Amino acid sequence: MKLLKKKKASKQNNEQSNDVQEEQATTEDIMFDSMKPNFWDAISPEGIHIPADEDDLGIIKQSLGKNTYFRPFYIPREGYPRTVQTNWLDVLKTSGEVDVSIDIFKIKKNQAIKLLQKQLTMYYSNLSFQQKRGNIDQIQELRTKIEDIEILMQEIQFNENDHYHVSTTGVLYAEDKKNLDAYSEYLEDELSGMFFKLSSTWNRVKSGLMSTLPFGDSELKDAYRNIDRRALATFSPFISGSGQFNGGVPLGNNLITGEKEFYNAFGSENYRPNNYNMAIFGESGSGKSLAVKLLSARETACMGVYSRFIDIEGEFVKVTKRLGGINLNISEESDIRINPLAINVTHVSVSDYDEDELQEITDESMQQIVEKNGEEFIAFVPIREKMNEALDFFDILSRGKDGSEGGLDVFERNIIEEALQYVYRKQYGFTEHPSSIYESVPKEVNGQLIQSEVRKPEPTISDIYQYIQEQFGDDRHADRILAALRPFLRDGSKPIFDGQTYLGKNVEGDLSSARLVNFNISKMEEGFLRPIAYHVILNFLWEYFVKNSDLSSVKKVVLCDEAWTLLDNEQTVNFLEKMARRSRKRNAGLRVASQDFVRFLLNPKARGIIQNTYTTLFLRQNKVDLKHIKENYELSDGELNILFGNPDKGEGVMRSGKSSVWLQTDPSEEEIIFVESNTAVLNEMREKRL
Secondary structure, eight states: OHHHHHHHHHHHHHHHHHHHHHHHHHHHHHHHHHHSOOHHHHHOOSEEEOOTTOSSOEEEEEETTEEEEEEEEEOOGGGSOSSOOTTTHHHHHTSSSEEEEEEEEEOOHHHHHHHHHHHHHHHHHHHHHHHHHTOHHHHHHHHHHHHHHHHHHHHHHTTSOOEEEEEEEEEEEESSHHHHHHHHHHHHHHHHTTTOOOEEOTTOHHHHHHHHSTTSOOSOGGGOEEEEHHHHHTTSOOOOSSOSOOOOEEEEEETTTOOEEEEOTTOOSSOOOSOOOEEEEOOTTSSHHHHHHHHHHHIIIIIOOEEEEEESSSTTHHHHHHTTOEEEEOOTTSSOBOOTTOOOOEEEEGGGSOHHHHHHHSOGGGOEEEEETTEEEEEEOOHHHHHHHHHHHHHHHHTOGGGOSOOOOHHHHHHHHHHHHIIIIIISOOOSSGGGGEEEEEEEETTEEEEEEEEOOOOOHHHHHHHHHHHHTTOGGGHHHHHHHGGGSTTSSOGGGSSSOBOOTTTGGGTTTOSEEEEEOTTSOTTTHHHHHHHHHHHHHIIIIITOGGGTTSOEEEEETTGGGGTTOHHHHHHHHHHHHHSGGGTEEEEEEESOHHHHHHSHHHHHHHHTOSEEEEOSOOGGGHHHHHHHHOOOHHHHHHHHSOOOTTEEEEEETTEEEEEEEOOOHHHHHHHOOOHHHHHHHHHHHO
16 A cells, blocks of 8 residues: 555656646746747837927837937818829828828718718808808809719719728828928928828827828828719829829830839920930840830820931831821932021020020021010021031031041131131121021012012032132142032032932921921941931921921920930030030920940030930940949949849830839830831731731
């Protein structure tokens, strides 16, 4: 019996020992579990404090030495305007350090009708009261609200609309109270300009913060208001990463959000960019030409933009034809003439300049006030400006093929300048007054002779050559000038620039009204004639297209394809830089497309073109250019990885002002066939479709 008792006692001791061990293990597990951080420990700051002496802000402890001040806010029920513009939330989300929460839930149909009927009763009662008092302003406002509610009730009844309760809350953040107050005032001022009202969560800082955090429950019940489906659509962030939505045409898909990205060079009524210029840079095969043609085709068809192309590779001939435009195929064998000495009347809008600037443009006695399209213009003939442009043209000719010869020296410039002065002012009788470029010529109308004004002939290279030969034939300084001009005379080997401007049969009358004109210079001599033609065409477009007062209200674009090929020509680059700076006042934009970004960057004048370009589309880039792009455009590492990490065709980063977006052009199969200039690619695509 004693042995049995001992065994029982030993068994009890073992069980008690096991219980103690199990209890110790459970305690250790509990202690270990309590040491593991949970979700809230991982995302929470070190502390949040709402000071007793502050009624509308709090402090978040971020680290040992840093605090962040925050201020919750909301839009009250009466804080919304009657009509809300699309993407109004962009002002909030791009203003700075801010969190915004929008709480939406749909009201059932029967509840919505009851709610609106209740509101309608209240408004009718208030209207009766205001009518007795004779308060005209309140009466009109109440009638408008009653009309809106009755329309909404009818739409909900027939399932044409829906009713929602919506609240908009947010939290602003700043490094200190002073910056937080400044940020709050700025945002309040910006939204008040759009007729929104912001309210602070006075004495409800905790509730305001909790309502904005992603818990899905707003504690600010007075922030809710009823909104219909159409108004709710304006709460959607239609764009992301590319700044403010300004309409225009779709350029591609945002590769982060999947949304369409729109481009409008000319901005909108709410926002105008600093200029209307655009640059597109990408290696060969990156999709640059496709992007340019796609954008131009959509602008022409959908926005009514008037475009002029300088086509160095013949890329735009087919798309111009398919869009109903005019192709000018310029070569030594064609009968087309573009006179670099042609001069036209310049019209300057009075509204674009102040009084002092207008006096500097030209002498008042040589001005003429005209009115076009309901706008006042000062008309004059810019002879001095034209002479300087002509000097640049002769300087280009004197440099010879590939620029191997030097430009004009001081003696040669003086000789040409004297010839220009004589030809323009004495031989042709031009002055700064617009009437000087016309002459009275009698013509017979219905059997009667009528004196009518017609344009005088244009000065030509032959006129300059003849004057220099007659006046400076014995001067050795004129020898090189005459030798340089000789091949370009009408009986020389390159007569394309000598003679009256002629763009082909039945073209002159259509040039201003044509939406699309392509100057195709692909057939010209690449090393010498092509750069000269590029320069002359730019001058011609500036004089007769950009500055054309008949097109003052028209949106205009001049596209310079493969612009890197002319960067060695100092005069042409200078002229492009002038166009980039001055086109905006003429409602025009310069668009350059180039394979070589760094050559633009390293050329001082070409750099000026980039600095005056608001929008830049970067497609695939050469890795040796990484440093230059990073330093000059402040792109993030992620954006640089897109450009240099083997992106797909048409994939890149569009930079407008200070905002960037990652996109890819989105041509449909039909659009690719429409804009593609490579016949082999077209045939391949057609076979696939069959």
